[in-house]
Amino acid sequence: MHRAFETKFLRPDPDAVAPDGSAVRVLLRVRGGGVAHFELASGQTSVAVRHRTVEEIWYFLHGRGEVWRQRGEAEEVVAVSAGVCITIPLGTAFQFRVTGEEPLAAIGATIPPWPGRGEATVVSGPWEPTVRPGPT
Structure with a gap:
């Protein structure tokens, strides 16, 4: 079976708002996963989700920030900037x-590809969000 190749340029305007409140520009997906561009403006804090x-x-392209992650007993806040994965x-x-x-x-x-509504659950995080969540 022949599958066509896909090529896509990053759009200037977001396609959607993620459940965490970040601006999303959807790029491409294949059967096993998908890729998107996420962005938060200066001074913004996302909604905590699971x-x-x-x-x-995630691979950071530009800007500086912090990401909080928690699973079970493991919890950390890590500084992120261009080049951090x-x-x-x-x-x-x-x-974040x-x-x-x-x-x-x-x-x-995202592995597997983003399934749509119902995937993300809002949870309590360490910081007060400054953005509104998109559809969960």
């Missing part, structure tokens, strides 16, 4: 915020 069935890998394993609660003057942007790989 995914039900997906795990993610993190995982968000299945069942991990997470939240911008600590610098420019937006914080990352490319995220």
Whole structure:
């Protein structure tokens, strides 16, 4: 079976608002996973969420911030900036915020592909969110 190749440029405007409140630009997906661009503006803090069935890998492109992750007894806050790559394993609660003057942007790989509504659950995080959540 022949599958066509796909190529897509990053759109200037977001496609959606993620359940954590970040601006999302959907890129591409294949059977096993998908990739999107996420961004929070300067001074913003996301909503804390936990995914039900997906795990993610994020690679930060620009900006400075912090990411909180918690799963079971393990919990940490890590500083992020361009060049940092993190995982968000299945069942991990997470939240992120911008600590610098420019937006914080990352490319995220979601495995398996984002299934849609019902995937994210809002949870309690360490910081007060400054954005409104998108559909959970």
